Amino acid sequence: MPLPTPFFPRTSALCHSMKWKEWAGYYAVCSYETLHDTEYYAFRNSAGLLDVSPLYKYRVTGPDAAAFLSRIMVRNIEKLAIGRVSYCCWCDDHGKVVDDGTVMRRGEQEFFVTSADPCYSWFSRFLRGYKVELSDISDQVAGLALQGPTSRDILKQVCDADLDGLKYFATCKARVNGFEVYISRTGYTGDLGYELWVDHEHALKLWDAIMAAGKNYDIRPAGLDALDVTRVEAGLILKDVDYFNALHALIDDRKSSPYEISLGWTVDLDRAPFNGQAALQAEKEEGSKWAIVGLDIDWPQLEELYYKRGLPPVLSNHAWRSSIPIYTAKDKRIQAGYATSGTWSPILKKNIALATVQKKYDKIGTELQFEVTVEHVRHTVSAIVSKTQFYNPERKTFTPKSSKS
Amino acid sequence: MSKKYDAIIIGGGHNGLICAAYLAKAGRKVLVLEKRHVLGGAAVSEEVYPGFTFSVASYVVSLFRPHIIRELELAKHGYEVIPMDCSFLPLPDGDSLARWADPHRSRREIARFSKKDSEVYPEFSRVMTHMGKLAKAVIDHPAPNINSIHPKEIANLLRLGKAFKDLGPDLLNLNIKLVTMSALDFLDLWFESDVLKAPMSVSGIIGTFQGIRSPGTAYVLLHHYMGQLDGVFRSWGFSKGGTGGVSMACARSAMSYGAEIRTEAPVKQVLIKNGEATGVVLENGDELYAKTVISNLDPNRTYLKMVGESHLEPDVLKDIKRFKLRGSSGKVNLALDSVPEFSCRPGDGDHIRGDIAIAPGIDYLERAYDQAKYGEFSTRPYINAVIPTLTDPSLAPPGKHIMSCFVQYAPYHIKQGAENWPKYREAFGDTVVDTLAEYIPGLKDKILFRQVLTPWDLEQTMGLTEGNIFQGELSLEQLLFQRPVAKYSGYKTSISKLWMCGSGTHPGGGIMGASGELCAKTMLTSRAI
Amino acid sequence: MSKTYDIIVIGGGHNGLTAAILLARKNKKVLVLEKRPVLGGIAAGEEFHPGYFTIGLLHDTGTVRQQVIKELNLAKFGLKTKARPAIGLLSKRGDCLPLSADVDAAASAISKFSSKDAAGYKEYAAFVSAIKPFMANLLNELPPDLSALGTKQLWALVKKGLALRWLGKKTMMEFLKVAPMSIADFLNEKFETDFIKAGIGAPALYGSFNGPWSSYTTINLLMGESMAHEQIAGGPQALVAALEQAAENEGVEIRTNAPVEKILLDTGRKVSGVKLKTGEELKASIVASSCTPHVTFYDLLQPNQISYALEHAVKHYRSRGTTAKVNLALNKEVLFNNVGGLEFYRTGNSFDEMERAFDPAKYKQFSSEPLLDIHVPTVANPNLAPAGHSVLSILVHFAPYNLKEEWNEESKKKLYSIVMKTLENYSPGIGSSVVGSEVLSPADLELRYSLTQGHIYHGEHAVDQLITRPFPLCAQYATPISGLYLCGSGSHPGGSITGMPGYLGHKPSLKIVESSGK
């Protein structure tokens, strides 16, 4: 029995498709209309507003807050400047990823952490010896993601923050009609966008203010289906799809290190001890077994398979997330790995996927074979290893007012 | 004298019936002799009060081996188990905890008591799944015989050794804990909240004369968790028509393969000639002969009553006498005029359609045990109640309900002497109703009829020695190759041609069917029949 | 400039000293750091009242292993052993059964109460001696390594299994049958007289969180019984004195009043030395800690220096202290049930009463009639008290560490009066001869001896905390922290005065120094 989020009165009124799913125990809209295409194009061309309240949210405060988080996270949070956001993951003793999320430094001794899985229990296991207070504020703070090229302009109408100066992965406090919100320039679409964090009591007011301001900027409420397409285009991995929580994985083979899920860049090894440090150090020296790569799936070959059966190529406009075997180009009996999610990219006009492949196949340009089923018969088509970040517009990171000026 | 039967099975409990079905399916001529007028033993449904069908003793099903359902076509013969969705714990302070199949719903409920605990269940579950995998390797095969060098036994040992090795060191060590720790200490490894640990830990004491803090009870926890293994989360369920429904499906299956079943045919003794079982003699004096005799009775009854001390080697006699069967539980079945409502969570919602535990704390449970240790029934006992009529309305007239209450502790050996139990039976019943009424204010007025079964009654009616619900305690020294005795654990007995197929043999108690199945299969593969 | 050693041993208890001597003997530069002004830890004698002395917090030296005494050459340093004196088992009816170490003598004493019990005792003693080889194999050798399951480890396990098999089929089967039992079930099979059963079974409960009806108490009993032999003349403190001399002889440097604040690690997470409370730093690449696992990992290291697995293991290592100590100074010699002159007495009376003594511990209360393990050191050494006076050193079970009403002067007074009331059962009027006393609650024991939760064995003796003691991660004395080793009672084979954790524990660390020395 999922619960409604604080935005439910608005989202339910707008959700004409009746397409919902459960997200972390809450009702979440898949798409407001029967087809999610308009919501996708809102993310890419104007702005989409997405309810992200089901994310888990924690506040960590106290003199040892930075040290405490540094012990848990693979990144050195002590080096995170006030007003900055860090995307990172956290590992078990064996350097296997438990979850990923963002850490925002709101003050010298105050942090805000988001995660995909409930992590209070995991974090609390490390409280001994640290002067910190850890609180789960998941049920007190609502979240909205405003994503897309016009999002900055919309937000400017709504709040008093210096948005032209707010850099990618920065966060600040702002006022909206007499209440407070936290804004972070983050998101899951790989586009210009913001996430807003607000107390439950002001949630609807925030929604209304944004929707009203967005009217002239073609804002649209957007659901998870559209998000799913954008996040694959942006090469952003998803827990329980592209990797699994190491604490819940039934077998070791289902666990991944940060290096194996394209998060190696977040690992900061040379510092005080943190969870998984020794194992990660060893993996860095000895090399990883797996890597997540992008796959650019050959379109003409696929088209050809359909044509052979007298069909035009038919692809769902939904992103998919089932495991699909990937074979080597040389020998289709040798499995090189498996794709975990993918989509037809409307903007790139490409059939793309995220795949976990053995390390030796992870070089950009490597040719692999991707399994497709056309009219009930299995085939393979060629797929070229590419960067996971298929789509990366300049506006995502561009800041109008650079801090130097 | 002609031996009409390949096997006579003494006792029509579900294990006896399953054993009969497997043997009959293999073409053997089998006769089942049941003392009572109904089949099923401890898995029995009876209309004790007009219009109300009680699961008199056992009341929920989870451990039943799924391959038996397939092999004996039990679904065709009426086997149907409806899963339960909720475990409900009312608390005296007006709060309550309901654990649901929906993980987020459970998480939110638990978070009210402990945020940490609410998130730990997936980790606990991961470990128990692995433990259960190992347990499955143990329960789906005859126990290894550590004394034999027969290649088959060695293969069996190696198979088990491999199952252990496959666990990996961390889980192997945890397995040591699981076998030797108390249920509570084991749960402490994960959880902090009493409100969660208390109802979880009781699985460790069901049918055991131990407390949740007693070492060894963690294993019983697993024994009750194993049902979750066959790919189902909602493991415990109600058998359609009561737990007798399971037994009746087994009986029909056996008969469909040609087995003969007689009720009201109590066996007095096994006939033994030259150290070999040749048949049985009934209480009425009739003698029946068979090539083999199989006892569904507990080890104590089988060896000491059916066989008799004079036929036993001193070693076996000693081991049988030290086999522990201390009963610790009773049963109170209520016929109710309407749905019982809990003051902490009123209404007839889904929360009372599953199992309901009166287990409001660790100390409560432990104090209940303390009393039992000194020969008293608990004045505030642990009660596991179910209202099966909410799920299976056919059991009672429309709108009326049955509340089936499993109660612990009711020690067989009360200090007044077990034979004096009948004098305290109603007082025991009152205690149970009084305890429940603290949570269900209007309960007493709803009771149309009450059936109270003390351990003494379980012994008298069902032939469970000392009222032990598992035909013998599930402590390590009475499991595996030591169940029931070290020398004769492979369903064989010390008497040639006499076999055992009840819960007193490996893998033990519960409506599991494994003992009956494994006994039959062992006999068939060893060409004993 | 800080001093450098090959090995620093934290804790100058009998295990720490044992390890230090053996390490120094291999020409290693060894330093022992002891927090207290005296060496010996729980084996140190104390003057608890002017002119009255105990010879150690624990008083039974019958468990000190022969091979430790031999290998350390302790006889050369003045150590003398003597036959284990009889233990007076006390009944409430006024009986005192002197249970002698000699089986025949004990059986004949028992036969005065029950001939069945006398026969039962012989059977029991025969069983204990039959399983000795297996127990010795299990308890006096390095524990099997269960941290990995390679061929080597499995073979080691198979060998332990074979040691059991070599006892003969019958003994093996009997062992497998009874080991998981409760002592009540086990001893009820053999004996009929309540106080005798209780007296024989009592040691199984020491240092565990169990009553006599709890499963797996039999294995505790058998472990203790099969390892028991001669006592050390002069008790624990005599052992410590000999160890101290032996240490000196091997050139071990010993510093008392030197509490360690932290174990230091270098950037590679390897041990580099220790820092004292005074701020002084001492260097060594190997540190062997004889402290409890909790002190070693939680107090002496920074939280981020231990892995989550270790954090969890320490947190769940069960160490619920349930023993208090009462020392009495008496102005005369004492009789129990009219018997005097014995060094040891035990109360218990019946399993039910022992179980009732345990029950309150579960609810954070102390027993209203505790189980007493009484030692009268002045019997063997009258000099421990003024002439004609005597000392009683009493271990009181069960007094839980986490007492609901908290340990303070008032609750200790209550405990004292309960102990005195219990003693009155066996020695009427004893109260009037008390001239001085000391009550040590588990909280006091923690404070004085750094015993986590006041647990006298550095952690409960429970099956899952033996052999892989304290926990699988550190079961081979080595810890996940490179250069840090354990050598205290929190390691195999566990608590009480044995010398074994120090003896076995020195081996792995030695291996490391030797290989790095090359």
Ligand SMILES: Cc1cc2nc3c(=O)[nH]c(=O)nc-3n(C[C@H](O)[C@H](O)[C@H](O)COP(=O)(O)OP(=O)(O)OC[C@H]3O[C@@H](n4cnc5c(N)ncnc54)[C@H](O)[C@@H]3O)c2cc1C
């Ligand atoms: C009160 C109670 C509650 C329980 N609750 C549950 C539960 O909820 N879930 C669960 O899985 N398990 C439960 N159990 C345990 C489970 O019911 C038993 O372990 C299981 O039913 C035993 O089956 P069996 O066939 O081995 O033996 P039994 O059922 O004991 O069968 C033995 C049969 O032999 C018959 N018999 C005895 N003497 C003679 C004789 N001289 N001649 C001929 N026949 C004789 C008896 O009448 C009986 O039918 C419960 C048991 C009890 C008593």
